[in-house]
Amino acid sequence: MKRKGNIMDLEREVIYNGLCCYCGTCGAFCKEYITYENEIPITKKKCHEIYGACYDFCPRTSFAPFEVERAVFGGIRTDNLLGYYQGDIITARATDEAVREHAQDGGVVSALLVNLLEQGEIDAAVVSKTAENWTPEPFVATKREDVLAAAGSKYTQCPSVSGVGDALEQGYKNVALVGLPCHIQGMRKVQMSTGFDVGADRVKLLIGLFCSETFDMHSLENKLVELGTSIEEVEKFNIKKGSFIVHTKAGEEIKTPIKLMRDCMREACNYCYDFAAEFADLSVGSIGSELGWSTVITRSKVGEEIVKKAKAAGAIEMEKLSEEQVKEVRRLASFKKRRNLKNIYDKTDPVRILNMLVEPEMLEQFLGVK
Numbered sequence: 507m508k509r510k511g512n513i514m515d516l517e518r519e520v521i522y523n524g525l526c527c528y529c530g531t532c533g534a535f536c537k538e539y540i541t542y543e544n545e546i547p548i549t550k551k552k553c554h555e556i557y558g559a560c561y562d563f564c565p566r567t568s569f570a571p572f573e574v575e576r577a578v579f580g581g582i583r584t585d586n587l588l589g590y591y592q593g594d595i596i597t598a599r600a601t602d603e604a605v606r607e608h609a610q611d612g613g614v615v616s617a618l619l620v621n622l623l624e625q626g627e628i629d630a631a632v633v634s635k636t637a638e639n640w641t642p643e644p645f646v647a648t649k650r651e652d653v654l655a656a657a658g659s660k661y662t663q664c665p666s667v668s669g670v671g672d673a674l675e676q677g678y679k680n681v682a683l684v685g686l687p688c689h690i691q692g693m694r695k696v697q698m699s700t701g702f703d704v705g706a707d708r709v710k711l712l713i714g715l716f717c718s719e720t721f722d723m724h725s726l727e728n729k730l731v732e733l734g735t736s737i738e739e740v741e742k743f744n745i746k747k748g749s750f751i752v753h754t755k756a757g758e759e760i761k762t763p764i765k766l767m768r769d770c771m772r773e774a775c776n777y778c779y780d781f782a783a784e785f786a787d788l789s790v791g792s793i794g795s796e797l798g799w800s801t802v803i804t805r806s807k808v809g810e811e812i813v814k815k816a817k818a819a820g821a822i823e824m825e826k827l828s829e830e831q832v833k834e835v836r837r838l839a840s841f842k843k844r845r846n847l848k849n850i851y852d853k854t855d856p857v858r859i860l861n862m863l864v865e866p867e868m869l870e871q872f873l874g875v876k
């Protein structure tokens with residue numbers, strides 16, 4: 507049986523235990539009680555309900571991977587590194603050059619969203635838009651210009667799921683969410699909760715982004731100064747072939763090995779085992795694809811339909827990823843799982859967190875290590 511908890515349990519087990527990934531799920535539907543400051547949830551006032559939605563929805567209090575896979579995909583994974591998927595893993599890009607210009611890689615995520623909004627298949631998409639100095643904020647996009655304004659990767663964390671709370675509050679009926687693995691896990695917990703109904707059946711599509719880690723904003727700012735620039739000067743960030751790359755507004759390109767960025771990583775990312783956004787309807791990343799293209803893993807029927815329709819509408823072009831390129835994706839997924847496995851074990855023992863609800867004999871299959 508799943509353990510229940512309240513807002514105080516959440517503070518003790520997750521927030522003050524270094525596990526909060528700042529995904530925005532806990533406060534998304536309880537804005538009266540929870541807000542976010544300095545990249546952590548702040549309790550505005552104590553909620554006196556015994557069983558809190560915040561605790562129930564948090565992806566770090568418990569997560570039942572195979573239960574989610576059965577419910578969403580209709581079966582469980584055979585690929586322990588990339589999770590459940592169907593068909594071929596593909597490489598794709600937006601056909602519209604304007605979309606690609608705004609985008610991080612092939613612009614697939616933005617092209618899919620624009621196509622869905624223009625076809626009336628969704629009425630809102632929750633994306634992440636940069637506010638001042640690269641601080642990402644959840645944003646409810648309802649038209650092409652909104653989607654393009656929020657395109658591109660922000661390597662610091664955004665409480666995106668709280669944008670779903672905004673979209674539902676504003677009355678949208680067919681909502682898509684773009685998020686990192688932690689956002690997707692949080693949103694799946696909201697959708698599958700038996701204790702709390704917040705209208706999550708109106709969230710029809712989850713697009714996941716591959717993720718090795720996110721950076722703590724303050725540490726990133728300091729690192730940029732070390733690298734001879736500043737956050738105000740940054741035009742675009744990128745991570746390619748083992749390097750963290752900063753493109754400045756003055757046209758400079760500053761490269762540093764990604765391993766030297768480890769001290770900027772958010773603490774909670776040390777306990778994450780999900781690289782490929784394993785519980786999304788479809789997942790998108792850059793690894794495996796040529797420059798200017800994106801790698802796409804289709805997982806659910808919903809995801810499969812959306813990719814098919816975007817191709818039929820001419821919004822994206824695509825081809826199958828070669829075995830060698832798929833290996834690159836697996837290699838990076840395996841690297842993250844292996845790197846974090848020891849941290850997960852260490853943390854699990856003394857304080858009994860993560861609580862992945864995986865049968866012990868299936869843990870190896872789930873984490874992708876033998």
Ligand SMILES: Cc1cc2nc3c(=O)[nH]c(=O)nc-3n(C[C@H](O)[C@H](O)[C@H](O)COP(=O)(O)OP(=O)(O)OC[C@H]3O[C@@H](n4cnc5c(N)ncnc54)[C@H](O)[C@@H]3O)c2cc1C
Pocket residue numbers: 608609610611612613614615616617633634635642656657658659660661662663664666684685686715716717718719720745790791792793800801
């Ligand atoms: C923190 C982070 C780490 C990543 N790590 C890897 C990696 O290790 N390997 C890899 O192959 N790919 C990684 N990616 C994915 C990659 O950078 C691209 O996002 C992906 O290839 C999609 O490109 P695109 O051109 O199709 O997306 P775009 O068309 O540019 O759309 C990107 C979408 O993602 C949203 N978004 C941007 N940043 C965030 C954020 N922080 N939180 C939630 N939503 C966001 C945007 O609002 C936009 O809707 C990472 C992305 C992020 C944000």
